[in-house]
Amino acid sequence: MTRADETIRALAEVCGTDAVRTAGEGDTVGGSQPRWVARPEGTRGLAALMRVCHERELTVVARGEGTKLEWGRPPATVDVLVDTGRLAGVQEHFVEDLVATVGAGTPLRAVQAALARHGQRVAIDPGTAAATVGGILSTGEAGPLRLGYGPPRDLLIGVEFVRADGTVARSGGRVVKNVAGYDIGKLLCGSYGTLALIASATFKLHPLPVAVSYVTRAVRSPMEAHELLQELIDSPVTPAAIEIDLPNPGGGTRRATAGARREPGGTLAVLLEGSESGVTARAEQTRRLLGGDTAAAPEPPPWWGHYPFGQGDVALKLAAPVADLYAAMYALHDAFGGTVPIRGSVGVGVCYVGLPVAGPRSGALSGARVPTSQAARQAAQVTEVLDAVRTILLARGGTCVVLDAPAAVRDRLDMWGPVEGLDLMRAVKAQFDPDRRLAPGRFVGGI
Amino acid sequence: MSTALAQLSGFLKAALGDQAVVTDPAVLRTYECDGLTAYRAVPGVVLLPANAGEVQQCVRACRRYDVPFVARGSGTGLSGGAMPSTEGALIVTAKLNRILDIDAGNRRAIVEPGVFNAAISQAVAPQGLYYAPDPSSQQICSIGGNVAENSGGAHCLKYGFTVHHVTGLEICTPDGDLVTVGAGKAAEAPGYDLTGVFIGSEGTLGIATKIYVRLLRKPESVVTVLAAFDDLASAGASVAAIVAAGLTPAAAEIMDALAISAAEKAVDCRYPAGAGAVLVVEVDGPAAEVAAEHVAIEQICHDNGAFEIRRAADAAERAALWRGRKSAFAAVGRISPDYIVQDGVVPRTALAQVLAEIEELASRHGIRVANVFHAGDGNLHPLVLYNADEPGALESAEQVSGAILDLCIAHGGSITGEHGVGVEKAPHMAHMFGADDLQTMQLVRCAFDPGGRANPGKVFPTPRLCGEPRGRRQAIDAPVDPDRDPVVW
Numbered sequence: 001m002t003r004a005d006e007t008i009r010a011l012a013e014v015c016g017t018d019a020v021r022t023a024g025e026g027d028t029v030g031g032s033q034p035r036w037v038a039r040p041e042g043t044r045g046l047a048a049l050m051r052v053c054h055e056r057e058l059t060v061v062a063r064g065e066g067t068k069l070e071w072g073r074p075p076a077t078v079d080v081l082v083d084t085g086r087l088a089g090v091q092e093h094f095v096e097d098l099v100a101t102v103g104a105g106t107p108l109r110a111v112q113a114a115l116a117r118h119g120q121r122v123a124i125d126p127g128t129a130a131a132t133v134g135g136i137l138s139t140g141e142a143g144p145l146r147l148g149y150g151p152p153r154d155l156l157i158g159v160e161f162v163r164a165d166g167t168v169a170r171s172g173g174r175v176v177k178n179v180a181g182y183d184i185g186k187l188l189c190g191s192y193g194t195l196a197l198i199a200s201a202t203f204k205l206h207p208l209p210v211a212v213s214y215v216t217r218a219v220r221s222p223m224e225a226h227e228l229l230q231e232l233i234d235s236p237v238t239p240a241a242i243e244i245d246l247p248n249p250g251g252g253t254r255r256a257t258a259g260a261r262r263e264p265g266g267t268l269a270v271l272l273e274g275s276e277s278g279v280t281a282r283a284e285q286t287r288r289l290l291g292g293d294t295a296a297a298p299e300p301p302p303w304w305g306h307y308p309f310g311q312g313d314v315a316l317k318l319a320a321p322v323a324d325l326y327a328a329m330y331a332l333h334d335a336f337g338g339t340v341p342i343r344g345s346v347g348v349g350v351c352y353v354g355l356p357v358a359g360p361r362s363g364a365l366s367g368a369r370v371p372t373s374q375a376a377r378q379a380a381q382v383t384e385v386l387d388a389v390r391t392i393l394l395a396r397g398g399t400c401v402v403l404d405a406p407a408a409v410r411d412r413l414d415m416w417g418p419v420e421g422l423d424l425m426r427a428v429k430a431q432f433d434p435d436r437r438l439a440p441g442r443f444v445g446g447i
Numbered sequence: 448m449s450t451a452l453a454q455l456s457g458f459l460k461a462a463l464g465d466q467a468v469v470t471d472p473a474v475l476r477t478y479e480c481d482g483l484t485a486y487r488a489v490p491g492v493v494l495l496p497a498n499a500g501e502v503q504q505c506v507r508a509c510r511r512y513d514v515p516f517v518a519r520g521s522g523t524g525l526s527g528g529a530m531p532s533t534e535g536a537l538i539v540t541a542k543l544n545r546i547l548d549i550d551a552g553n554r555r556a557i558v559e560p561g562v563f564n565a566a567i568s569q570a571v572a573p574q575g576l577y578y579a580p581d582p583s584s585q586q587i588c589s590i591g592g593n594v595a596e597n598s599g600g601a602h603c604l605k606y607g608f609t610v611h612h613v614t615g616l617e618i619c620t621p622d623g624d625l626v627t628v629g630a631g632k633a634a635e636a637p638g639y640d641l642t643g644v645f646i647g648s649e650g651t652l653g654i655a656t657k658i659y660v661r662l663l664r665k666p667e668s669v670v671t672v673l674a675a676f677d678d679l680a681s682a683g684a685s686v687a688a689i690v691a692a693g694l695t696p697a698a699a700e701i702m703d704a705l706a707i708s709a710a711e712k713a714v715d716c717r718y719p720a721g722a723g724a725v726l727v728v729e730v731d732g733p734a735a736e737v738a739a740e741h742v743a744i745e746q747i748c749h750d751n752g753a754f755e756i757r758r759a760a761d762a763a764e765r766a767a768l769w770r771g772r773k774s775a776f777a778a779v780g781r782i783s784p785d786y787i788v789q790d791g792v793v794p795r796t797a798l799a800q801v802l803a804e805i806e807e808l809a810s811r812h813g814i815r816v817a818n819v820f821h822a823g824d825g826n827l828h829p830l831v832l833y834n835a836d837e838p839g840a841l842e843s844a845e846q847v848s849g850a851i852l853d854l855c856i857a858h859g860g861s862i863t864g865e866h867g868v869g870v871e872k873a874p875h876m877a878h879m880f881g882a883d884d885l886q887t888m889q890l891v892r893c894a895f896d897p898g899g900r901a902n903p904g905k906v907f908p909t910p911r912l913c914g915e916p917r918g919r920r921q922a923i924d925a926p927v928d929p930d931r932d933p934v935v936w
Contacts, residue, residue, distance in 0.1 A: 096691060097794045097825075119693070140635065151635065153643060154611055169887040170880075175792045177824040178861035179597045179647050180868055180879055181906065182888040183610070186643025195639070207693035230552065234575075236667030238733050274736045281735035321553035321632035348634040349553075397631040419638045421628040424620065424895065428639055431890035444638045 007056055008036060011080065014048035015040045019086070027081050029061050030074030030442075031407045034081040041086040042103075043160060043168060043199040050197065051166030053080055059437045060164075062193050064105055064132030068139050070404045072192045073415055076441040084134050087199055090114045092174075098205040099157070099174050104134030104198040115205060122203045123149035127307040127352070134198045140190025143305050144271060147347040148240030149206065153189035158202035161188060164433040168199070176204050187428065194443045195432040209240075209273035213283040214300050218293040219266040222246065222342075226326035228268055228290055229346055233322070235289055237282050241271035242347030245303045246329070248339050268346075269301055308343040309354030314382050314405040314413075318389065320398030322349035328393050328400070335388035349398070355382060357406055372408070379412035390417050416444045449534060452491045455512040459494060462504055469493035478537055481522040481529040482584075485787075486870050490517070490531030497542040499559075499617065499625060499656035505538050506654065507623035515900045518654045520560060520589030524596060525788055526869025528649045528905055535903075538654060540591045546570050547657070554662045555614065555632045560591025560655050564598075567660060576662040579606040582865070583773060594655045597647030599865040601698040601772075602729070604823035606663075608865070610646040617657035618645060621896035631659050644891055649867050650902040652895040666731035669697075670741040671759040673768045674726045674748035675719035679703050679818070682724035683798045685751040686822040689728065690795065692747065694740055698729040699823035700772050706779070706817040706830070707771065713778030716771030719755040726753075726822070727772050729765075775819040776830065783815070783832035785841070787848045790866040791855035795825040804854055805829055814847045826864035827855070853878065868906045877908045885909075 001009075011020040019039040027034050040049040053060050058079035063069055084105030093100040095118045102111050108124060108131055115121050125143035126136050135141075137159075142151035149155065158172035161184070171184035188198055219225045225244050232242060246266040268290070272282045283296040309315040318328050329342055332353060344351030357378050382405070389400045402415040419425070422445040429436075429447045441447075448456075448470070460468045469475060470492055480487040491514070496502045509516045515535035522529055531537040543559035546567065550556065551574040556567055564585040567578040581600035582588055588598070594616070599608045606612075615629030615636075629642030645652050676682045682701050689696060702710065704723050710716050718725050726748065730740045745756050759765040771778075779786050793801045802818060809816040809831075817830040829851055833844035852862045852875050862868070862875045876885060885907060893913035895901070 094794060094796070096687060096796045098690065099794070146634070150607070150611060153640065154607065163887065167883050167887065169883045171884060171888065173859070173861050173879075175794055175825055175860050175864075177599060177603065177608075177792050177821070177826045177864040179608075179865060180861050180863050180872075181876060181884070182644055182648055182891050183597075183646075184644070184887060184891070186610070186640045187891070189640060189643075190635075190637075191639055206695075210693060233554070234664070236664070236733050238666075274733070275739045278733065278736035278739055282733055285735075319630065319633045319635045321550070321555065322634075323552035324632075345634075350634050398633050399630075399636050401637050416637045419636070421626050421638060421641055423624075424626060424628070424641055425639045427894035427897075428641075428891065431894045 007058070010052050010056065011036060011038050011049065014052055015045060023081055029078050029081065030070050030072065030410070032074045032076070032078045034061070034078040036079065037081045037083055039083040039086050043087070043162065046082070046087060046162045046197060046199055047166045047168045049082065050162050050164065053437065054165045057435065057437070059440055060197070061439045062134060062138070062197050064135040065107060065130045067128035067131045068135055068141065071139055072442040074410070074442070075439045082197065084132060087134070091200060093118070094174065095120070099176070099202060100205055101158070101174065101200055101202040102133050103200050104132065106133050107131065108133055108136060116208065119208050120205045121208050122155060123206050124152050124155065125305055127305060133201055137189050137198055137201060138191060138193050144241035144243050144345055146345060147242055148273070153186055155204050156185045156189065156201055157204050159185040159188060160199045161196040162199055163196045164435065164437050172202065174202050192443045193439045194429060194447050195438065211274060211276045211279040212298060213272045213279045213296050214298070214304070215270045215272065215283050215286045215290070215294060215296045216301055217268045217290040219244070219268050222326040222329040225266065225268050225346065226323070230323065231289055232270065233347070237272065237286050237289065239270045239347065240273040241345065243269045243304060244342070244344060244346045244351065245269070245301070246342040267301060269304060271300070303343060306343070307352050307354070308341040309352065312357055312406055314355040314357060314409065315403040316353040316355060317350065317401045317403055318353065318393065318398065319350045320393055320396055322347070324396040324398060325349045325351060327396065328389055328398060331392040332385065332389050335385040355385065357409060375408035376412060379409045382409060382413060386414065386417070394418065419444045448491060451512040451514050452534070455508050455514050455536060456492050458512070459505060459508050463496065463501055467495045467497070467501065469495065478519070478522070478531060478539070481519065481524040481527060483525050483527040483530070483869065483871055486527040486530050488531050488533050490537035491533055491535050493537045493539060495539050495542055499543070499619065502538065502540070502543070502619050502654055502656050503623055503625050505536065506619050506621065509536055509900055510623050510898065515903050517902050518591070518595065518650045520592030521563070521587050523584040523588040524592060524867065524869065525790065526863065526867040526871050528596060528867050528869035528902070530870050532904070540589065540654065543656065550632060551576060551662070553632045556660050556662055558590055558658050558660060560589060560594070560658060562590050564588050564590055564593055571662055575665050577665055578660055579612055579663050580609050583776070590658055590660070591655050594646050594658060595648065595650045596865070596867040601700060601821065604699060604821065605695050605697040610643060612661045613642065613646055613658055614661055615659035616642050616645060616655050618653045618655050620653045621898060621901040625656065629659065649869060649906050651892060651906055653901055668734040668737040669729065669731040669765065670737055671727065671729045671765045671768050672741055672744055672748070673718070673757045674728070674753035675722035675755040676724045676726065676751070676753055678723040679802055680799050681752040682726045683802070683822060685726055685748045685753070687795060688747045688751060689744055690823065692743060694730070694743060696728045696744070696823060697731045698727070699821070700727045701725070701818070701820055701822040702772060702775060703818040705782070705815060706775050706819045709778040709782045709817060710771035710775055712781040714770055714774045716774070718771050727768055772819070779817055779830045779832065783834070785833050785835045787831040787844055789827070789829045789831060789848050789851050790863050791827050791852050791860060792864040793825045793827065793855050793858045793860035795823070797858040797860070798822065798825055801827070801854055801858055805851055808847055808850055808854070812843050812847050814843055816847065821864070824864070825860065849875070870905055873906055873908050876906065
């Protein structure tokens with residue numbers, strides 16, 4: 001029996017023969033080809049699997065629905081891709097306590113459907129609609145509601161996880177107020193699976209709002225949006241979300257770009273949640289405040305909560321102090337030299353950008369299978385844009401992260417940019433995963 | 448004084464000046480405890496750095512002479528987290544009391560750790576802003592201490608705790624490096640959330656030297672309602688109904704008859720006569736929402752048997768309604784010479800059951816327990832009353848107090864909602880968490896503090912060695928034998 005046969009048998013022993021297979025081309029993680037895919041059942045199954053991986057020195061990456069598997073740097077190696085499909089389900093829902101525990105492999109929309117039957121929700125609304133709870137937490141993905149309710153880390157009150165050596169541990173609990181011990185859940189949020197594998201998560205829930213209103217206002221430029229945003233946050237209307245969609249932020253640029261003046265088509269959208277009468281009154285108040293071309297509707301605009309990037313784009317996330325984000329938008333536009341769609345949660349100073357792989361300066365190119373020299377040129381262009389935006393953001397205390405990019409380009413990019421506190425992060429990693437078996441190289445600083 | 452301490456003191460006197468190094472035994476004694484006065488130890492030396500650079504010098508000196516250190520802000524903590532070690536240094540951050548930056552446009556302030564919690568709100572009030580976490584000691588507690596304890600307050604039901612309002616830190620690691628972590632004035636930054644895990648680590652991961660705090664706009668409208676009930680159960684049922692109705696009050700606080708009687712004696716708060724329990728509920732936010740919410744809340748209280756409902760519409764009336772509640776802890780001194788302030792959490796739905804069990808427990812031990820609690824989030828503060836002059840009374844009180852924590856754990860709750868584990872509850876950690884959970888937390892400890900010098904003996908029940916220490920191997924925990932004199936408040 002070959003060593004590979006032995007390994008697959010050992011994996012099958014803890015997961016079941018139906019739950020282990022040799023990985024195929026469709027299982028790659030950012031271009032890294034896994035050798036096996038295993039589907040452990042429940043926390044115990046996951047722990048048993050991780051013990052096998054530990055004994056056999058196998059590297060591990062977790063996969064939920066795979067919506068963000070391409071995010072982050074490609075792991076140096078992946079021996080076992082852990083499919084979290086059998087870590088799924090709403091395990092406990094304490095309806096009157098507004099608390100629920102769900103398996104990491106549960107798609108968020110399944111969680112929301114189960115909670116909605118009791119008039120509740122977990123106030124998490126990421127841009128990847130099919131995502132699982134584990135994937136959302138591991139990437140720190142947050143949607144429009146983060147303004148009103150905080151990002152997912154603020155709603156996570158307890159977590160159960162399995163460490164690289166198969167140890168099962170938990171922190172927090174199932175009460176909303178709790179300061180006993182270190183909050184390991186905070187560390188796991190946004191860690192890209194490099195510290196431990198989340199088995200289940202316990203969330204603080206909220207009642208579904210009685211009434212909602214989406215107030216939209218046409219905007220022509222980042223500057224105009226910025227000014228309206230300042231008005232909004234200085235007002236008492238208290239939105240649950242403030243989002244922007246700028247399909248063409250160059251349209252009304254403060255610096256006239258020759259030949260680039262186009263129709264504006266941008267939108268600032270404000271979500272109000274509350275009682276029927278309260279929301280009606282606040283929507284009116286918001287419209288008066290924003291002036292200009294406004295509308296109020298019970299449904300979100302079609303772009304709401306969707307990322308502006310698609311396949312083949314370089315997907316960026318910008319985070320800046322709320323009053324400084326517009327400056328980064330201009331820097332981006334100027335560096336890129338053309339139209340870049342921007343969308344995101346301006347109310348908290350976060351926006352997403354879909355950078356076409358090739359800028360307008362060199363003509364349009366598809367992202368797939370580009371020749372090496374071409375990829376190098378494209379990467380150089382993207383790097384130029386990143387440098388310009390990061391320089392502006394660094395001075396203002398913000399960051400620009402590449403979430404995803406076509407493989408050939410991604411390998412040549414600094415995806416994370418400068419990160420403070422790397423030595424401490426490496427020390428944490430060394431304690432949790434001394435042999436570097438969990439998604440090695442996927443995270444900041446080569447972690 | 449040990450040789451190491453003497454060397455440390457001499458070294459830092461030369462580096463920082465005599466005024467920054469306290470060795471006078473009489474002065475040292477004033478630092479022997481924090482707000483949990485039953486646990487005392489005279490510090491080996493007290494260090495008074497004036498800025499982040501001096502904090503770093505102190506911590507580096509501790510490393511050089513291998514002396515453990517405890518950080519202390521204002522010393523208002525209630526779990527002994529800042530109880531010193533006789534063989535160690537106490538690093539007091541009181542002199543780091545500058546507000547470094549107020550950035551109203553970005554809704555952030557940058558402050559030093561010794562700044563008082565309330566001072567931030569006072570400083571930004573002209574811009575119509577405030578800092579949300581409001582522990583009851585907010586007039587004198589330091590923001591650095593809030594970071595260490597992840598402090599809450601009456602309004603955390605709606606607004607959350609320190610960890611939701613601090614977006615970045617500069618910390619001095621136990622090895623003496625000044626490191627900036629977190630997102631600063633932005634909402635997020637790539638990398639592990641070191642800020643999130645540092646907040647609430649009770650001084651075991653280092654000392655915060657610079658703190659980025661989120662500022663909120665003051666709510667347009669605030670309405671406070673006080674409802675009087677015949678019994679605790681009806682008051683508790685009202686809170687459950689309020690939350691179930693989808694209302695999120697900023698605060699929902701309950702006092703029982705014993706706590707009310709203490710408050711009446713202390714501050715003459717004139718709560719409705721004959722009440723078995725009072726509920727104080729505050730709603731805030733846009734005027735258009737608050738107007739509907741307080742009407743709904745009053746209706747719910749009425750439906751649950753409230754025999755009197757008062758509503759405050761302005762600041763003066765609001766202060767009158769809060770008067771009894773805010774004075775409750777101290778007021779208990781009027782009805783008992785000694786008492787233990789307990790802090791436990793249970794799921795909101797278990798409140799009635801747990802309160803009944805506490806009552807049963809108390810009567811079995813012949814002990815009185817007054818109840819004041821944050822009903823909205825299930826955070827109990829039972830005040831266990833006793834007379835230290837009676838032989839065995841302290842032991843009985845501690846037994847009841849400890850049993851209350853076991854009740855909280857049994858009902859799926861926590862041993863602390865906001866006061867922290869500190870020295871007092873470290874043994875209870877092993878009841879709430881398994882060995883693997885605690886060992887995992889130690890991994891974080893070892894990453895930040897491989898030498899085991901930052902606040903040893905706190906939070907965790909058992910000592911542990913860190914893997915691959917940078918220096919020689921040593922235990923994380925120095926043995927601590929607290930002098931446990933009961934103290935009259």
